[in-house]
Amino acid sequence: MSQTKILIGALKAQLKAHGKTYDDVAKYLQLSQASVKRLFSEGNISLSRLESICNMIDLPLADLVLSMTIEHKKIDSLSLLQEQEIADDLLLLLLTVCVINGFTFDDLLQEYSLTELECIQKLAKLDKLKIIELLPGNRFKLKISTNFAWLPDGPIQRFFLKRVQEEFFNSHFKQPTEKLIVINGLLSLSTNAEIQKQMQKLSSNFAECRNEDASLKMNQKHGTTMVLALRQWDSSLFDEIRRKS
Structure with missing residues (x-):
């Protein structure tokens, strides 16, 4: 992980610890909330703005760097x-x-x-x-980092695929809190890779939102699961009519 990303992660943690939100930062910097979110998501925060945000919560820049070092020692995954x-x-x-x-x-x-x-x-x-x-x-x-994730095809992921996926998809996804999108298309390998990057970014955004809501009371939040999947795959339904090469 880049040093900038670790520093931004440490700053987010400090803002949360001080009970501050993106809206508070936006008002302090006299920016829109969307602009502040973009600054944090892109990691494009100038040193002067970084110092301003630290001043907002009375946090010396040196202490932010120290918290960044602590964050860097947190684990991203298990064995x-x-x-x-x-x-x-x-x-x-x-x-x-x-x-x-x-x-x-x-x-x-x-x-x-x-x-x-x-x-x-x-x-x-x-x-x-x-x-x-x-x-x-x-x-x-x-003691886990904000980027913590289960191992791909690891014991936890396999457990949920075996025990949870049928129950999870047993829904018409018509409720206000549900959404299912299925899209098919012919994509190049480079485009496939770009989509995967966007999926990872969305996953990071989910984690950020979860961390922002952590301070809410338990009756104000609800268990929510997001599944993102992408495969270079064709259904076997079309095998019989597919022209043999």
């Missing part, structure tokens, strides 16, 4: 063995997904039928796996 350990324990997997999505210890006990002991034991495993750091008073903080 195959670590993912397998989580995938083999359904309760551990549930808690892993929850803590990544901002659940607190009290949220977990309130939302699920867990005892304090069960919760503490699973969180201790996540601490051992370096996903969280346990703190006094049953608190914890994430």
